[in-house]
Structure formats: C-alpha cells, structure tokens
Amino acid sequence: xxxxxxxxxxxxxxxxxxxxxxxxxxxxxxxxxxxxxxxxxxxxxxxxxxxxxxxxxxxxxxxxxxxxxxxxxxxxxxxxxxxxxxxxxxxxxxxxxxxxxxxxxxxxxxxxxxxxxxxxxxxxxxxxxxxxxxxxxxxxxxxxxxxxxxxxxxxxxxxxxxxxxxxxxxxxxxxxxxxxxxxxxxxxxxxxxxxxxxxxxxxxxxxxxxxxxxxxxxxxxxxxxxxxxxxxxxxxxxxxxxxxxxxxxxxxxxxxxxxxxxxxxxxxxxxxxxxxxxxxxxxxxxxxxxxxxxxxxxxxxxxxxxxxxxxxxxxxxxxxxx
Numbered sequence: 001x002x003x004x005x006x007x008x009x010x011x012x013x014x015x016x017x018x019x020x021x022x023x024x025x026x027x028x029x030x031x032x033x034x035x036x037x038x039x040x041x042x043x044x045x046x047x048x049x050x051x052x053x054x055x056x057x058x059x060x061x062x063x064x065x066x067x068x069x070x071x072x073x074x075x076x077x078x079x080x081x082x083x084x085x086x087x088x089x090x091x092x093x094x095x096x097x098x099x100x101x102x103x104x105x106x107x108x109x110x111x112x113x114x115x116x117x118x119x120x121x122x123x124x125x126x127x128x129x130x131x132x133x134x135x136x137x138x139x140x141x142x143x144x145x146x147x148x149x150x151x152x153x154x155x156x157x158x159x160x161x162x163x164x165x166x167x168x169x170x171x172x173x174x175x176x177x178x179x180x181x182x183x184x185x186x187x188x189x190x191x192x193x194x195x196x197x198x199x200x201x202x203x204x205x206x207x208x209x210x211x212x213x214x215x216x217x218x219x220x221x222x223x224x225x226x227x228x229x230x231x232x233x234x235x236x237x238x239x240x241x242x243x244x245x246x247x248x249x250x251x252x253x254x255x256x257x258x259x260x261x262x263x264x265x266x267x268x269x270x271x272x273x274x275x276x277x278x279x280x281x282x283x284x285x286x287x288x289x290x291x292x293x294x295x296x297x298x299x300x301x302x303x304x305x306x307x308x309x310x311x312x313x314x315x316x317x318x319x320x321x322x
Contacts, residue, residue, distance in 0.1 A: 024214065025163055026303040030056070030315060033064035033098065033221065033263030034291020039072060045295040045320040046085060052317055053297065054090040059162060060139060061089055061297075064263040064289060065098025065173065065221035074105035074113050079125055086126075086134050093135040097122050097156055098221035098263065099173035106182070115178075116189055123155050130155035144200050154193070157200045159207075164214040164304045168204035170197045170243070172220040174264045177239030190239060198246045205250030214304035215257040218247060223264035223288060225274060234276045241276060248275045251284045257309040258284040259300075266292040270312055287312060295320040 030053050036042030053061055067082045068074075079101075086093055101122050105113040130145055132138040144157035151157075159168045171193060179190045201218070208216045224240035234241055251258045251273075260273050265288055273284035287310075290296045297315040 024304045026301060027059045027163055028056075028299055028301050029162075030058045030061040030297050030299055031064065031219070031261050031287060031289050032061065032291075032297035033289050034066040034266055035295050036067075037069040037072075037292050042295055043081075043085070045317070047088075048317050048319055049295055049297060049315075050085070050088055052315065054088075056299065056315070058091055058299070060092040060094060060133065060135075062167070062169075062217075062219050062261060063093055063095045064219050064261060065096050066100045066263055066291065067098065068100050069292075070100045070104035071107060071109040072100075073109075073111045074102070074118050075111060076121065076125075079121065083125055083134075087136065089135040091135055091137055092133040092139040094133045094141070094158065094160070094167070094169060094219070095126060096158075096169045096219055096221060097126070097171060097173065099175040099178065103173055103175045103178045116185060119189075123153070127155040130158070144196060147199075147203070151196050151199065154196045154200070157196060159200075159204055161211070161213070163302070165217060165302055165309070166204060166208045166211075166213045166215075167217045167219070168201065170200055170218065170220050172197055172222045172224070172240065172243050174222045174226070176237075177222060177243070179237075179239030194239070194242055198242050201243070201246040201250060205254050208254055208256075213254075213256070215259065215302070215309045216251075216254060217259045217261065219261040221263050223262050225278075226265060233278055244274075244276050247273065247284065248281050251281055254283075256283065259310050260284065260286045261289065262286065263289050263291050266290060266294060268294075268298065268314060285310065290314075 036046045102115050102118040105115050105118045130143040131141055141158040141160050144151045144154040156171045224244055268290050269288035271286050272280035273286040275281050289298050299313045299315045301311040
C-alpha cells in the first residue's frame, strides 16, 4: 500500500471514529402523560409545562397518553384542542394513545361512544402523518403500519434511534389493556392489538441486537402492575401478561440497559421492572411519570456510554402545584 492509500485508509478510520463518538453523545428528553384532566384549569397548567419544556430544549419529548380524563367528552372538538396543544411543543413530540382517549369513551360522561370508532378517529387525527412525530419540528419515525398488510392499521406503534439508543412506542393502555368482556368486538380488538404490540416489541429488540444499540427505551400508557388484589404473580386474566413476557424475553436477549416508561397511576416512580412473577428483571428500569393533579414531567438524561445509561430529574412547574 502506497503512502497515498495509507493516508486515505487512516482518514476513513478517523472519520469512522468521529462518527461513532458522535453517536454516543449524551442527550436529554422529557417524559410526560396523563394530562390535562381537570378542565379548563389544567389546560393552562399544561401550557405552562410545555413552555418550560420548550425553554429546556430537549432533543424530543415522549407523551405516554391519557390526554384527557376518562370522564370528559371524547368529541372530535375535544381531540382537536388536545392535538393543537401538543403541536405547540417546539421540539419533536412522540405520542402513544391512552385508554382515556378511546377505551373509556363508552362511559356516559365521556359521551357513550363506540370505543373502536373513537380509536379509528384518534389514528386519523393524531397519526395523520405516521412517519413523523408531532411538534413544530417533527422528526422521522418508523411505523408498524409499514410492516405488512397484517399490521397496517397500527400507525401508533412507532420507533426511532437517537445516538445509539432505540426508542419503541407500543399501544398498551390502562383498563386492563382493553381486555374487558363487554362484547365480542372489544375482545377481538384486544387480541389483534396485543398481537401487533408483541410483534413490534420482538422486532424492536431484534433490531437493537442487530445494530448493537447501547440501550432500549419502551414507552406505553399503562401501569401493568396495578393489580387490585395481592397476587404472587400476574393473574392469567391480565391484559398485560403477554407484554410483560415480551419485554422480559427481549431484555434477556439484549442484555443491555432497558427503560420502560409508563403513566396511568399519576405518581413519579423509578423502580426495577418486574416480570410476570413480580420479581425484578435484570437491566430493566421502569419510569412512571406524574399526571392528573401533578401537572409536571420528568427530564431523562441519556449517556449511552455510562453503565446505567439513564438519569432522572423531576421537571416541576411551581405554579402548577395546588
């Protein structure tokens, strides 16, 4: 190899090293959900929180759903007001639906809607551009809708990569993940969506392993452990059983840090993720964001090359207290 060729090879190696270093740079994102619940006061509180997030200028924000309470109307007008507010995030906003947006819309106070019809409307409005996030500066997303005819309706299941960390959004909601025996249509919807979620989680972990991702972040609405009785393990009737198994299985194969973000219970928690036997799963942390009366968020710092990868700081708006 002559001197010119050696120089070219060294230059390529240097550029590769610089590129790899850039991919591993630390970054910040914000996680939030379950708001606004009390209208109209909480709308102003959410506006203040969004202003604080915009001033912080994170790489992006993750909203885990429940953009309204389960007892407020599920009208198109209400959905449009929520969407307009979410679009005021200056940076990209990645959103996954909650049960209050559709599963609970059969309630009289919510308007007595057909939940499946409301889910279709949520997909039409909030995922009109399924390959893009929300926010004034949207970013590109992969969507499960592009994964074949079988999953074409699941535009809300998305993923993206940031500095070597893979982010996966799955449509897992409270109210037992919609697995409630009200009618046959409700049960059919659950089984189809649950199968799609598991396929998306499996594909996400397979991609993370293939690209040698530094970590994986999974976001969803539901607190999967809100079991109303004391069980030694998750009951077989739990609509979250398959999801917990998929995360446990994928995390074991991946064997690097995994963060699961959820809302639903409205209190800040940073705890080990538990398997179906309610024992800690190694390398997996669960972050539960605030919500309802606590109109605040969580700032997550991601350092891909640090041992734990993730660090957490409550993002408090003092004016929103009380």
